[in-house]
Amino acid sequence: MNPRFMLVLHSHLPxxxxxxxxxxxxxxxxxxxxxxxxxxxxAWSNLLDDGISAPITLSLSPTLMEQLASSxxxxxxxxxxxxxxKRAAADExxxxxxxQQELARVAMDYRRFYxxxxxxxxxxxxxxxxxxxxDLSRKVPLEILxxxxxxxxxxxxxxxxxxxxxxxxxxxCFIKHLGYEPRGFWLPECGYxxxxxxxxxxxxxxxxxxxxxxxxxxxxxxxxxxxHPAMEVETAEFQKTGLxxxxxxxxxxxxxxxxxxxxxxxxxxxxxxxxxxGDSSYREFHKQQPGSGFKYWRVTDRQSDLGSKLVYDRExxxxxxxEHACHFMDTVEAVALEANRLGFSEPLIVAxxxxxxxxxxxxxxxxxxxxxxxxxxxxDNWRLVLPGAVLEEMKDLPEARVFESSWGTGxxxxxxxxxxxxxxxxxxxxxxxxLRSIKxxxxxxxxxxxRTQAVKELMLMESSDWFFMVSNNHTRDYAVKRFLEHYGKLxxxxxxxxxxxxxxxxxxxxxxxxxxxxxx
Numbered sequence: 219m220n221p222r223f224m225l226v227l228h229s230h231l232p233x234x235x236x237x238x239x240x241x242x243x244x245x246x247x248x249x250x251x252x253x254x255x256x257x258x259x260x261a262w263s264n265l266l267d268d269g270i271s272a273p274i275t276l277s278l279s280p281t282l283m284e285q286l287a288s289s290x291x292x293x294x295x296x297x298x299x300x301x302x303x304k305r306a307a308a309d310e311x312x313x314x315x316x317x318q319q320e321l322a323r324v325a326m327d328y329r330r331f332y333x334x335x336x337x338x339x340x341x342x343x344x345x346x347x348x349x350x351x352x353d354l355s356r357k358v359p360l361e362i363l364x365x366x367x368x369x370x371x372x373x374x375x376x377x378x379x380x381x382x383x384x385x386x387x388x389x390x391c392f393i394k395h396l397g398y399e400p401r402g403f404w405l406p407e408c409g410y411x412x413x414x415x416x417x418x419x420x421x422x423x424x425x426x427x428x429x430x431x432x433x434x435x436x437x438x439x440x441x442x443x444x445x446h447p448a449m450e451v452e453t454a455e456f457q458k459t460g461l462x463x464x465x466x467x468x469x470x471x472x473x474x475x476x477x478x479x480x481x482x483x484x485x486x487x488x489x490x491x492x493x494x495x496g497d498s499s500y501r502e503f504h505k506q507q508p509g510s511g512f513k514y515w516r517v518t519d520r521q522s523d524l525g526s527k528l529v530y531d532r533e534x535x536x537x538x539x540x541e542h543a544c545h546f547m548d549t550v551e552a553v554a555l556e557a558n559r560l561g562f563s564e565p566l567i568v569a570x571x572x573x574x575x576x577x578x579x580x581x582x583x584x585x586x587x588x589x590x591x592x593x594x595x596x597x598d599n600w601r602l603v604l605p606g607a608v609l610e611e612m613k614d615l616p617e618a619r620v621f622e623s624s625w626g627t628g629x630x631x632x633x634x635x636x637x638x639x640x641x642x643x644x645x646x647x648x649x650x651x652x653l654r655s656i657k658x659x660x661x662x663x664x665x666x667x668x669r670t671q672a673v674k675e676l677m678l679m680e681s682s683d684w685f686f687m688v689s690n691n692h693t694r695d696y697a698v699k700r701f702l703e704h705y706g707k708l709x710x711x712x713x714x715x716x717x718x719x720x721x722x723x724x725x726x727x728x729x730x731x732x733x734x735x736x737x738x
Contacts, residue, residue, distance in 0.1 A: 219554060219599065220563065220599055221550070221554035221558075221564065221567060221599065222565070222602075222603045223567050223594060223601070223602055224566060224567070224568045225587075226277070226477075226568060226570040226571070227275070227571055227572075227573040227576075228277045228570065229276060229278050230281065230369050230573075231250055231279070231574075232281060232681055233281040233285065233678060233681070235288060236734045236735075237734070242693055245298070247291065248295050248298040250578055251286075251339075252298075252302070253577040255286075255347060258576065258584050259347070262354060263354070264588065265358075265592070266358055270592060270595045271359060271595065273359035273360070273603060273604045274360055275363065277364075277365050277402075278351070279366075279369050279406075280365070280368070280369075280388050280392070281368055281369060281681070283392075286347045287348050295339070296336060296340065296345070299335055299339070303336070305510040305512065306510065307325075310322050310325035320531075321514050321529055324512075325512070328512055348395055348396075361402065361606055362392075364400035365388055365404040366385060366405075367385075367677055368384070369683065370682060371407055371409050371624075371631070372405060372411075372414060373631055374409075374631060374634060374635055378417075379650075382417060382420070383677065390738075391738060401425065402424060402606070403423045403425070404426070407624045407633070407634070408429045408432070409631070409634075410428050410620060410621075411622040419472060423474065425476065426474065428476055428623060429623055429624065430484075431623060431629055432456075432478065432623040433461050433463055433478035433621075434461055435456040435458040435459040435621065436455075436456055438453070438623070439625070451628050454628055454630040456621050456629070459618070462478075462557070462560065463477075463568060464557045464565040464566055465562065465615075466566065466608060466609065468615040469619075475605075476618065477566075477568050479625065480569060482549065482553050483549065484569065484570070484571075486546060486549055487571060488571070495575070495579065498519060499516055499531070499534045499538040500517050500538065500580065500581065501516055501517070501535065501582070502515045502517050514529060515527035516528055516529070516535070536582070539582050539586050540589055550567055553565075633686055633690075634686060634689065635685070639688050642688070645701075646680060648705075649675075649705055650676065653673065653712065655712065656712055664714075664720045667732065671732055672712055675735065677737075678700075678704045678735060679704045679705055683697065684697040704735075711728075714728070
């Protein structure tokens with residue numbers, strides 16, 4: 219038996235440039251850069267230095283790439299790191315003054331962490347995260363996926379013009395930042411509906427990913443979420459197909475291939491009941507120190523309240539990192555044996571995760587990934603693979619029809635379309651109608667600029683993030699504010715184009731909007 223393992227990390231943040239700093243806005247990007255993206259790139263550099271080939275499939279959303287490439291945000295990120303160092307140093311002094319040695323040690327670790335990240339970003343990365351990714355892709359097996367322009371949830375964007383624009387601009391942004399055409403496409407939230415492949419084919423996409431139940435049928439993993447206390451979750455039930463995620467498939471009557479996410483390896487990391495991040499030794503995400511906002515405690519007990527959390531112990535957490543990497547290796551071995559029993563001599567195990575889980579949400583997650591890659595590279599019978607290479611090896615793929623689905627709560631579209639968000643989709647349709655009303659040929663440069671910006675505002679309205687935040691009642695007010703602001707800008711821009719009148723005030727406002735929402 220020669221099993222194959224494919225690690226797929228999906229990287230995305232909403233567009234927050236010039237849209238608030240703290241607690242909502244640009245700080246989200248800075249946290250992800252410091253806690254996830256830079257540590258992850260450093261981990262893969264460590265593997266490369268040790269002669270370990272660790273193939274990784276990485277998706278980068280256009281909104282994320284545009285922000286990582288921003289000179290303004292790169293400079294602000296350095297200032298953010300300096301501020302973190304100062305807050306950690308202040309906490310360290312305060313803890314020492316009160317005889318709290320354990321807490322002081324954790325504060326010292328934070329101070330050193332942010333100092334190291336700042337030096338690494340400035341010296342080793344020359345302040346250019348996208349550039350490092352491009353350089354790394356020439357040194358290690360790395361396959362990068364495109365995705366929709368503003369991470370729109372495509373099954374609900376049934377308007378053909380809007381769909382094509384999301385995919386086309388997403389592909390253009392990929393080429394702009396990385397310099398070549400993408401082969402694979404990450405469907406935001408693994409959201410798929412039958413017919414979407416027709417548009418993907420038009421843009422020369424070769425493959426995409428879906429959740430397990432889209433291929434296998436049955437009950438989806440995400441059948442219930444306590445994040446929707448006011449709503450009854452609509453759970454889809456799918457007919458069993460007899461197919462498996464141990465192989466990719468060719469979409470019936472199409473040239474595109476589809477990979478299915480493996481259920482067991484997903485649950486082992488994601489599950490709120492027994493996933494690794496909830497281990498008692500790992501850092502507690504939800505409890506913060508007043509003032510600095512740093513997290514000084516460990517999970518202690520999944521069920522315990524925040525007041526009973528014990529102080530974080532880094533050495534203890536690192537022991538669990540090694541233990542859990544070994545446990546995960548045992549898990550995928552067991553999955554591979556089961557696949558072999560079913561007749562798969564080279565079973566493919568696809569593990570798809572949000573990149574931000576590692577480091578940001580799960581503080582020790584990047585260390586766990588690095589340890590896992592080392593363990594897997596040491597197993598002679600295991601191969602770490604990339605989707606493109608798998609498709610080249612498997613010339614004749616079995617055919618499959620894939621169910622309309624997502625990896626969200628309930629297995630379909632509930633997380634983005636429900637009683638709390640239906641008004642948002644109605645508003646998007648109004649915005650599209652507004653845009654259709656100004657399709658006459660462009661006049662002046664001001665008309666062209668205003669029309670272009672109006673299209674950008676519609677695309678920003680279509681971001682899946684706003685619907686998810688509202689559905690989960692997580693930063694709901696910020697999401698609604700952003701959504702309505704983009705709609706309000708679109709309405710005014712359309713009116714300016716329709717009237718073809720631009721006062722001095724209008725021109726200054728247009729300039730400001732172009733600066734605020736200068737995406738693509």
